[in-house]
Amino acid sequence: MRMFKIAGLASIAITATVLGITSCSKPETVVSPPVPGNEFLTTVAFRCINTAAPFDTTTAIWRNLNPNGTQAPDTSEAILNFKKNSNYVCWVYIFDESQTTKFGTTNLGAELQPNFNINNLPSTTVNVTTEIRQRQNYHLFCFNMTGGIATNLSVTRTDYDTNTPSLQVGLNDNVTTINVSTGRMEVALHHQPNVKNGSCSPGSDDFDIFYGVTIQ
Amino acid sequence: MKKITFLSLLLAAGLSINAQTTETQSVGNNSSFVEVFGGFSMPMGNWSKSAYNKDDVGGWIPTDAANISAGFAGNGATFGYEGAWFFSKYIGFGGVISYSSFAIPIKFADSLSQGYKASFDVDRTTTTVSGAYTMLSVLPGVYFRYPFSDKFSANVKLLCGFTSATTPNISVDVEDGGVDDGSFVQLASVANSLAFMGGLNLSYNLCSNFAINLQGNYFYSKPDFFIANLNRPVQVGREIFEYNQPLSYMNFSLGLAYTFGKK
Numbered sequence: 001m002r003m004f005k006i007a008g009l010a011s012i013a014i015t016a017t018v019l020g021i022t023s024c025s026k027p028e029t030v031v032s033p034p035v036p037g038n039e040f041l042t043t044v045a046f047r048c049i050n051t052a053a054p055f056d057t058t059t060a061i062w063r064n065l066n067p068n069g070t071q072a073p074d075t076s077e078a079i080l081n082f083k084k085n086s087n088y089v090c091w092v093y094i095f096d097e098s099q100t101t102k103f104g105t106t107n108l109g110a111e112l113q114p115n116f117n118i119n120n121l122p123s124t125t126v127n128v129t130t131e132i133r134q135r136q137n138y139h140l141f142c143f144n145m146t147g148g149i150a151t152n153l154s155v156t157r158t159d160y161d162t163n164t165p166s167l168q169v170g171l172n173d174n175v176t177t178i179n180v181s182t183g184r185m186e187v188a189l190h191h192q193p194n195v196k197n198g199s200c201s202p203g204s205d206d207f208d209i210f211y212g213v214t215i216q
Numbered sequence: 217m218k219k220i221t222f223l224s225l226l227l228a229a230g231l232s233i234n235a236q237t238t239e240t241q242s243v244g245n246n247s248s249f250v251e252v253f254g255g256f257s258m259p260m261g262n263w264s265k266s267a268y269n270k271d272d273v274g275g276w277i278p279t280d281a282a283n284i285s286a287g288f289a290g291n292g293a294t295f296g297y298e299g300a301w302f303f304s305k306y307i308g309f310g311g312v313i314s315y316s317s318f319a320i321p322i323k324f325a326d327s328l329s330q331g332y333k334a335s336f337d338v339d340r341t342t343t344t345v346s347g348a349y350t351m352l353s354v355l356p357g358v359y360f361r362y363p364f365s366d367k368f369s370a371n372v373k374l375l376c377g378f379t380s381a382t383t384p385n386i387s388v389d390v391e392d393g394g395v396d397d398g399s400f401v402q403l404a405s406v407a408n409s410l411a412f413m414g415g416l417n418l419s420y421n422l423c424s425n426f427a428i429n430l431q432g433n434y435f436y437s438k439p440d441f442f443i444a445n446l447n448r449p450v451q452v453g454r455e456i457f458e459y460n461q462p463l464s465y466m467n468f469s470l471g472l473a474y475t476f477g478k479k
Contacts, residue, residue: 027346028322032329134273135337138450163451193336194390195397196450204393 041128043095043112044209046080046187048088048175056083059114060211065097077114079212080185082153088175090155092141092187093118094207096126133171136161138193141170142200147183149213155185167198177215185211247302247361247369248476249419251429254295255469259318259349262461263287266324268331268454276335276454283454285461288328289349292318294435294467300359300371311356312375312413316435316465319348320384328386328454335453338392346385347404351437351463353379355413371417371429379411381439381463388453401446402456407439409463419473429471436464 043063050056060080064073082088097111100122112125121127132139136159143155154176157168187210192203258264267282277283293316300310320328329343357375364370385404390397415433422428441459448455 027344028320028325029342029344030322030325030329032326032333032341032343131273134271134275135452137452138336163449191337191392192450193338193392193397193452194400194447194450202395203397204395 040096040098041094041207042097044187044207045093045095045112045114045116046090046211047093048080048082048090050083051087051089053083053086056086058082058088059116061112061114062209062211063097063111065111073209075210075212078210079214082175082177082213082215084152084177084180084215086177088177089158090173090175092129092171092173094128094132094189095121096128097124099124099126129171132189133169136169136171137163138191138196138203139169139206140167140190140192140196140198140200140203141173142186142188142190143170143173144186144188145183145213146186147213148181149183149185149215152178152181152215153183153185153213161196163196167196179215181215183213185213187211247305247363248300248308249427249473250297250299251471251473252295252297253429253431253469253471254293255431255467257292257294257316257318257435257465257467259287259289259292260464260466263289263349263463266327268327270331270334274334274337275452276331278455284456287349287459287461287463288320288324289318289463290321290324292316292348292465294433294465294469296353298471298473300373302359302361305363306361308359308361309356310359310373311377312353312373314351314353314355316351316353316467317348318350318465320345320386329388332388332390332453336390336392336397336450338390338397339394340391342389342391344387344389346387347382348384349381349463351379351381351411351435353377353411353413353435353437355411357413367421369419371419373413373415373417375413377411377413378408379437379439380406380408381437381441382406383441383443383459398447400448403444403446405441405443405459407441409437409439411435411437415467417471421475425475427473427475429473431467431469431471433467433469434464435467436462438462 045061047059058081061077156174157170159169159172160166188208189206190203191206195202262285265286267286269280296314298312300308302308329341333341355375355377360372362370383405386402389399413435417429417431419427419429
């Protein structure tokens with residue numbers, strides 16, 4: 001009988017040890033900190049074709065070849081010219097020209113021109129658009145019009161990601177114009193990891209740029 | 217509450233075996249025993265792998281076999297009760313009630329965290345693992361005993377029973393561009409399954425009624441977990457909805473046994 005008591009006490013002691021070890025286990029937390037970025041977005045192009053008149057095209061290029069921010073971006077080609085009462089199908093292209101041209105200078109002549117061919121880029125120009133397409137599930141392009149075009153130009157995203165349910169992306173768009181006017185079109189690429197919901201509010205900005213717009 | 221239930225089960229099992237052994241003693245068999253044991257367990261197979269294979273832009277590949285089978289389980293511990301009644305010199309019936317726990321170690325949690333960071337292309341991810349893989353098992357079966365001397369004997373057992381297993385809770389907080397993009401959670405899940413155990417123990421009699429047992433056991437089960445994920449609007453990064461891989465481990469433990477009958 002005494003032996004049974006000893007065995008019982010030993011059982012209780014081991015059980016208490018088990019419960020003690022279990023109850024002492026705390027959640028383990030691991031933080032993966034930032035690392036230096038390894039890619040640049042130097043150039044954003046917006047190209048449109050009039051759906052009723054394919055010869056009517058317009059391409060605007062916004063470029064910042066100086067990642068340090070010590071020089072203003074080159075907006076000399078960041079202008080879109082539309083015809084009034086028209087519909088355009090448009091594409092956003094994003095490039096890294098950091099290897100194509102020399103940082104800190106402008107207009108070296110090697111960078112992309114408005115008549116660039118997306119299928120025939122210089123070998124040193126990186127088409128970041130393909131990466132954004134692969135990462136479309138947490139990216140969203142947002143367009144905001146100011147000035148006279150605010151009521152005369154609208155942009156509709158036409159491409160969708162593979163989230164469930166699918167959400168718009170904005171690499172492919174339709175532009176509709178109404179009356180003659182001028183203004184600025186803001187194009188922002190929102191990075192929305194874990195928060196993409198179809199609206200522009202969540203997340204942070206990969207870029208936020210402006211094009212001048214004229215509707216004739 | 218779960219711990220109280222667990223404690224009650226263990227004590228009830230212990231008392232049950234104690235009661236059973238009173239009869240054994242009257243038979244006069246000197247090989248039957250009850251035992252408390254605990255030791256080190258090593259997970260085996262895909263369950264113990266930590267694959268997070270990515271495509272060229274850091275996206276987790278959902279069709280990658282290694283990705284969907286990896287369980288990120290680290291080494292753990294197994295504790296429990298064991299008892300057997302030998303109706304002949306060499307053969308007996310008995311069973312094990314055991315509790316095993318396998319946490320996700322820091323290095324695997326870091327692998328997960330780095331993977332999510334690349335998949336979402338963000339500045340920072342914080343991964344928190346709460347709980348562990350656990351298994352509460354009840355395994356009856358047959359025991360074979362071979363005595364080498366009055367002091368030493370070896371036991372081989374083959375057990376088949378039931379296990380109730382759980383997975384850990386994994387929470388990941390995402391931050392990019394100075395903006396906290398919230399947390400998503402892979403919730404803990406519970407599944408039940410058949411389980412098998414085979415093992416060998418070496419027993420040394422300390423005195424007339426107590427022995428120490430050194431055990432090596434192999435455990436196998438295959439519960440089918442259905443896993444819920446919270447706050448996952450964006451289908452990027454590791455996201456699993458079902459985990460149906462063998463949960464197997466090798467356990468090495470030390471036990472204190474009470475043996476019955478006159479020596």
